[in-house]
Amino acid sequence: MIKVVFFAALREQLNCSELSLSSENLTTIADLKAELASKDDKWQQVFANSALLSAVNHDMVNSEQAIEAGDEVAFFPPVTGG
């Protein structure tokens, strides 16, 4: 399984903070995004946003990043702390 977490505006838009997916057929972040976007129109729209950031196991990554079972993947908007 892959644990997927969402933060901030993204979490509110999806009304979801965390979910788990089977890692079967998911090789990269891009695959995972496509899988999530296929859920419905709202998810499709949210994952069409190219500004979205991704992290795997607490490190920022790009869409080509490989993922595997046991990973924690996060999606979130550009950060605005400080």
Added chain:
Amino acid sequence: MIKVVFFAALREQLNCSELSLSSENLTTIADLKAELASKDDKWQQVFANSALLSAVNHDMVNSEQAIEAGDEVAFFPPVTGG
């Protein structure tokens, strides 16, 4: 008269913190330096130091700066505060 003040290492080398000179024949800082340097070998040596800084009425100036009666002229080594 021109009031002349000395600070820090310069004050100690000259063993003098303040003196007054007639402004007659003194048109610029360079004139005043030459006048002071003529006092004796020690003063000659001290004023030969090109790193020496000068101020007139609390503003940093160079040797071409004009001076006149009533001015306060200061000579001191490069500053080292902060």
Added chain:
Amino acid sequence: MTENTSPEISIQTTDFSLADEVALLEHENACDGAVVTFTGRVRDRNEGKHVTSLTLEHYPGMTEKSLAKILCTAKVRWRLGRVKVIHRVGELFIGDQIVFVGVTSKHRQDAFAANEFIMDYLKVQAPFWKKESTEQGNNWLDAKTSDENKAAKW
């Protein structure tokens, strides 16, 4: 509260004392002549709107890891003595302290550069998000291109 892995990094809901933090940076530290601090506070206005409060969300675990990487990079690039980063989360009000970065060094240039570097990278890499409450309602702040550009200059 998040478990903090390094004493140099603290993510907390509670306020902090600038004086206490600087005292810790300076305690038994006679070799560092320069101490630079940055404090970020909640402003009463943002882009023309009156702000009443900010709510800060973060990604526990990743926040500490990303800050640790930023501090590690700063220590490699500059000769630093001690470093401390505190970032508050939760709801904060006008004038409240949000973030503290404190750096000591033998020399001021390293302390200034490292402090600004840490803030610039925190702004674009550490997973914090601000939601603003204004008279017109609540909204998540947009990231600024200027922050991206500023970080890219280092």
Added chain:
Amino acid sequence: MTENTSPEISIQTTDFSLADEVALLEHENACDGAVVTFTGRVRDRNEGKHVTSLTLEHYPGMTEKSLAKILCTAKVRWRLGRVKVIHRVGELFIGDQIVFVGVTSKHRQDAFAANEFIMDYLKVQAPFWKKESTEQGNNWLDAKTSDENKAAKW
């Protein structure tokens, strides 16, 4: 004690409180989100020698005038809220605070830049001189070319 012409500038023999100074900079100042402070302290070593104390001399009148010019320049170059500069004179010991520069601004970039600018110019233009007491005796410090070069870069 010197009579100070501006509340933004203080030349004093007594110590100062970082916390009190920052509290004044922040008091009823909800528009400035960024506060940067620099504190300079007496180090225990300088160029390989053990320092026991520093004695700071200055040129009363010119000191205040030169600092006022530096602050004025900083305010023209950056968008600043409040500014404070404190410089101590007399004999100071290891770990003692020598100088404080505090700057507030709406944005952090201005606060960082202005604070470092003020320190860089203070170092080369304000008439202060340090005499060092070491185990080898007393000596006036030499000015550093690196300080001249750093100030020239602004």
